[in-house]
Every structure is written in structure tokens, then in C-alpha cells.
Amino acid sequence: MSKLTRDPVLLTLFRMAAPMLVGTVAINTYNFVDTLFIARLGTIPLAAMGFTFPVVTLLTFVAGGIGTGVTTLTSHALGRKKHEDASRIVTHGIGLVVIVAALISIVGFLTMSSVFSMLGADARTLPLVSKYMSCWYAGAAFMALPMMGNGILISLGDSKAASSFMLLGAILNCILDPIMIFGFAGIPAMGMWGAALATVIAQAISTAWLAYLLIVKHKIFKINKLSSGGFFNSCSSILKFAIPSILSMILMPVSSAVLTKLISSYGNEAIAAASAAGRVEMFSYIIPMALGMSLVPFVSQNYGGGHLDRIYQARRYSVRFALLYGIAVAAILFAAAPLISMLFTNDDSVKEIFVLYMRIASFGFGMMEVHRYCGFFLTGIHLPILSTLLNVVRIIVLLLPLSFLGSSLFGIKGIFAGRLLTDLIAGTVGIITVAVLLKSMVRKGKQIVQDVAIGQM
Template structure:
């Protein structure tokens, strides 16, 4: 399918050179994500100014909020994979039905999950290791966050529909604009300004809700009025159920795989919590820094699948293989460069995000060790997203299970038993190394199987 990039030049995902095409569709996504991630980091920065307790409280919320986000990302992956393959096969009417059904489906699911989360807030966060003194602060943030979670269908599912068509410029504009709104409102709602009272950590949640609502309205306008990628009316139940079934066939395993990531983060947070609130606060800052450090990986994980799915639908498998291998090679080199930059800047970063020396020292320790494994983690992420794009979601799910129960968390835990926090961080890096090798080998195996089946059908 042909789309227009930020330079108003036509990009054909099925015919243009692989490397340059991936570059052209990924760069707009990077711009949007840079703004979004930077503004989210600003959110953490402002909360950090409130003190260690609010920073620790928002750090405890990360595994829970990321679980809901991962569920939405999984549904977005299913949506993108199905729609992109249909577009590759030139079945545009069916693609439009699927896109419409995806919006309905995601809204219902996230509303149910968030309502359950709201009901079990206290026991859930107590299980994660939060002390009773932190629960009121966690409530202030999460009660608002749950309320606005349905708005996530805009930036998550709506953007997945746009990416499936090859349009990465519009999603980047939506993400960047929403992030800017969040960053502007954060200090106003957190510390107060004029008639707006200081609301502390609750203000951060309200700023997030407003930015998500903006993203929902923006993407809905684009999808209905500008690009006509979803229906403006209700679709027949038979079409809805059929489309939802196709999405869930990929989306549920993908969501399961994505939700294992915050589960791993929750277990890691619980382990870190045994070292005190300062360690949890530092781990929370490190988790958000990871989002910035792995920005290119995340951007590629969003733009590579539509490219793969469209070419898969058009049975152009050589382009699929080339795209995957080029992306893996690039990300390994890129993340080494990022590690060097972080290591040199570790002291400055640590003191920028922490008022207390103990927290700053721990942030610095995290930066010196964990980013060594980000390139390897990138191999795992891109492999899973590529397998989902090839409609192999169960393989991606099994790889995520292996990462959680065999590699990443177990090695980190064993390291912590013998060498404390340093051992935990080194173990996590070794876990990513082991998982990267397993993931790459599994992709090659699955790809050869797909090639064999395609040749037989031909």
C-alpha cells in the first residue's frame, strides 16, 4: 500500500527499497515518541520534586498502569497485523470493518479491566510491596488514572490502525501533541497556578487524563473525517464478531505476551522493595529512563510490523527477512552508543531526578549496569513484534513466558540473593542476553517454515 510520509513523498511498503522504507516510516514515529517520552519523564521529574514518598508511590503504580497499557498494545498489535495483511491483499472494505470493530472491542475490555483494578487497589498494591503509608498517595493517582483509561483507545488502537496503513506521521503528531499537553499541565496541576489549586500527585494523573482525552478526539477525527478508515455508524453484529475474532486470535496472545513485561516489572519492583523506599524510587526513575533509552526500539516495534504484515500478505518474504535482519543489526549497534552516552551522563542524570543522595547513588548504579542489556532486549522486542506481524502470536507468547520464568527474572533474583542490588542488575543483563539468542534462533526457524509452506502453496 502507498502512503505519504512527512516530506509528502509516496512510500510504497511493497515495492520501495527495504532499508530506506523502514527509515522513512520510522523517523516520524521517533519524533512523536521523543516528545511523548520526554514529557512523560518531565512528569516523573515534577513528582520527584514532591519528595521520595510521592516518587515511590508513582513508581509502584508503574507495573499496574503498564499492565493495562500492555493489554491495549497487544490489541493494537492484533489490529495492526490483521489490517495490514488485508491491505497487502487489497481487501480494503474488510480492513475498514476490522478497524471499526477494534475500537469497540478495546473500549469494552479496558473499561472492565480498569474497573476491577479500581476495586482491588489496596490489596493489589500491598501485594506489590507498598507500605500502608503510601496507599493514600497511590489512590490519589490511580483513581483518576483508571477513570481516564478508556481514552487510551485513541492513542493505542487508533494509532495502530493508522500504522497498519503505513501512516506513521499522523500517530507521531498525536503522540507528540498529547505529550506536550501533559507536560504543560503537569506543573500547573501538581503545584498550582492562579485559581488552580496545588493537587500534588493527583494533579499529575489529571494532566494525563486530559492529554489522553485530546488524543482520543484527535485520532477519532482523523480516522472518520480525514482518512475514512473506520465507519461512522454501528456495524452489523455478525461483522463485528467476525472481525473481533480475527483481532483476538492475534491480539490476545500478543496482549498476554505484553502483559508479562509488567508482571516481570512487578516482581522486580517487589524484589527491589526489600532494599527500601530509596531503591524503589531509583528503580522507578530507571524504568522511565529506559523508555527514553529504548526509544528507537519502541519506534521500530511499531513500524516494522505493518511493513512485515503487508509484505507477508503480498507473499514477498524476502523483503520480510531483510527488514527483520537489518533492524536487528542496527538496534544492537545503536543501543551500545546509547549506553556510552548514559554511562558518561549518569552522575548528572541521577542528581537531576533525586533530591536525596541515597536515591541519586542508586539511580547512578542502575544506569551503569542495566542499559548494557538494552540492545539485547531490543532483539527480543523486535522478534516478538515480527512474529506477531507474521501471525505467529503463540510463538511470541511462549518466548515471553520463557523470558519471565527462565531468563530475565530468575537470573536477576539469583543475582540479588548472592550479590544484592548489583547482582540483581547484572543478572537482568545476562537474562536479556540469553533471551536474545533464543528469540533470534526461533524467528529464523519460524520464517523458514513459512517459506516452505508458501512454496508448497505456490
């Protein structure tokens, strides 16, 4: 019997989350460090950085969604002791990610000016955005592969390697950023372009290490399988799992783009403040994100074994943790917002908007994490479509209408209040949805069998 279905629930979740914490820290460090150093260049470069966020996030989520499909199928194949099937899935999955990244890059280069102008970039910010994104698009494949590789290594049981190779990239980025942005020892200052170049180099080195781990250590990536047939069948199987995940995650950059356009109507100072605040918010989710990454495999295994009592316990522990953590973070950010703002800017207008964001929106961060956890629970009990619908409700039904309504009634403060209301309502809807489904399963005495769709792959 697996430890996930046998050991104490709280201890099991802790054991799973702890090694993933390093990886989540590394993932979130990239944008945070880039923003921190670019802020030293002034308000306009910081605002330009804000315009890049929706597009960068788009590729992140597309790669993450494909990674979900690859990781799920790889884990299943390894569980059946079908190493060749696992190798085929990994090899074809990596090929798929490279193709998708290349397509995004090509489209991105061709539409760069029109897309970012549509997002609200003006004559001052658009040239800086173009410099950053021209380098970023060129290295898009290096951005995407480590995201997927992290999940593959975890499915192989090598969580330490998964965390360490992500940490390597983050450390390299921290070292290279100031050198590339401001110049050092004969290396010229490259500004925004240097920030993107530092990230591409760091991710390229991480990708090289990932290749060693998959090819040499685990012998699961085999280049000859790319020409051995079955590529389209593998991609089809991967996308059956990936598409709901991609659709769910892709809503976030789309909504981010719309809100960026809305906030840009209040000036570059507002964009700069929202950009900096968004990085701080992302960083605040590192610890709960590590637990969230543990929930899908835990819930899925216990769901398959019919251990609904353990799923109940996991839900109770995770929701309590998210709420307590959210309250603590909100209190810290409320008190420390003025000090944190000084890390990013000396512009008083930017500081004022940054503090306003933190002192309003942060009180919904806990419920935002509850909403996210509920989506993981739904995925774990094989209801990814319902998980996607929860995100549709949060973004399409709540976030966008409330943000526009708040803006029209109360200005930029209303946008932040709309975000707070969204998180409070969405978290509540998630809790109720999962509770009703679990009670229904217990009432019916439902016993879960192995997923036929996977078994027939």
C-alpha cells in the same frame, strides 16, 4: 508491486521508521515527564509513582494487543478494497477497547488498596498511589484509545496524523503537569492527583482529535455499526490476532510487579531509584522502537511475496543497528548516570542505586532490543505463538529466577546483574531462533500464500 517489496531494504526501513519516531517520542514522554515533576515532590511520591507503573503498563499492553488485531484486520480489508469491512472492524474494535478499559477501571477501583499493598506500598506511599490511580482509572478509556488509534491511522496510510495527534497529547501533558502538580494562577497544587489529571486531560483532547480523524477525515468509524450486528464476530476475529500479542506483552507488567515487590524489600529509596531508572530506560528505547514498529508490516509483506532475501537483509540491518545503538546508549548512560540522577532527586541513597542500575543493566539494552526485533520477525512470518514463547523464556525462565538468585547472593546489585544476563541470553536465543527458521524456509523453498484465516473472515 508494493514499495515494501520493491525498494532498497535499508531505505524502505528508514522511510517507515522516520515518521513513527515522533509518535514513539510522544508515547514515552508521558511517564517520563510525570516522573520528572513528581520527583520534585520528594522520595516518597517518587516511590509511589513506581508502584503505579505495573498497572499502567498492563492497560497499555492490553490496548496495544487489541490494537494489533484491529490494525492487522483493517489493513487486510483495505487491501481488498473492502472499506465497509474496515469500517466495521474499526468501529467494533474501538467498542471493544472501551469495554475492556471500563472493566479494568472497575476492577482497579475495587481492588486498589489490596493490589498496591501486595506490590509493597506501605502506609506512606499507599495514600499517594490511591490518589494518582483513582484519577487514572476514571480516565482509562482516554488512555487506551489513542494507543489503538495510532495503529489504525498508520494502516490507513496517514502516519503523519498518527504522529501529530500523539505529539499533541505529549505537549499538552508537558504544559499541564507542572500546573496541576504545583499550582498556577489560582489553580491549587494537586500533587500526585494533579499529575494523573494532567495526563487524563491531555489524552482526552487527543482522543477528541482522533475521533475527528476517524469520523470526519477518513469516515471509517461509524457509530451505527455498533448496533448493526456482528459485534461478537468482529471481536472474535480481532482477538485471534490480539491474544498472542496481549499474552506476550502482559508478561512484562506481571514481571514488573514481581520485581517491584522484590526491590521494595530494599526500601523506598530503591523503589524511587528503580522507578526513575525505568523511565530513563524507556526513553532510551525511543529510536529503536520506531524501527521495531516498521518491522512487522515490512516482514509480513515480503514473507507473503516469498522475498526471503529481503527479510534476511532486514534482519541483518536491524540486529546491527540494535547492537551499535545499545553500545552507544550504554556508554552514555555509564558516564552520565550521576548527572541524570540529579534530574530526579537530591537524595544520595536514591542517586547511588540509580547509578548502580544504569552502570550494570544498560549494557544489556542492545540485546534486549535484538530480542524484541526477533519477536517482530516471528510475528511477521505468521508465527505469533513462537514470538510469545520467546517472551516466556525471557521473563519466566530467565528474568525472574536470575533476579531472585542475584538478590539472594549479591543484594540489589544482583537484581541488576540478573537483568543484564537475562537480556544477553534472550537476545542470543532470539537471533538463533530466527536464523534457524529462515534457513529452514530457504532450504525447503517455501512459498507463502495469503493467510486463509484472514481471507475467510
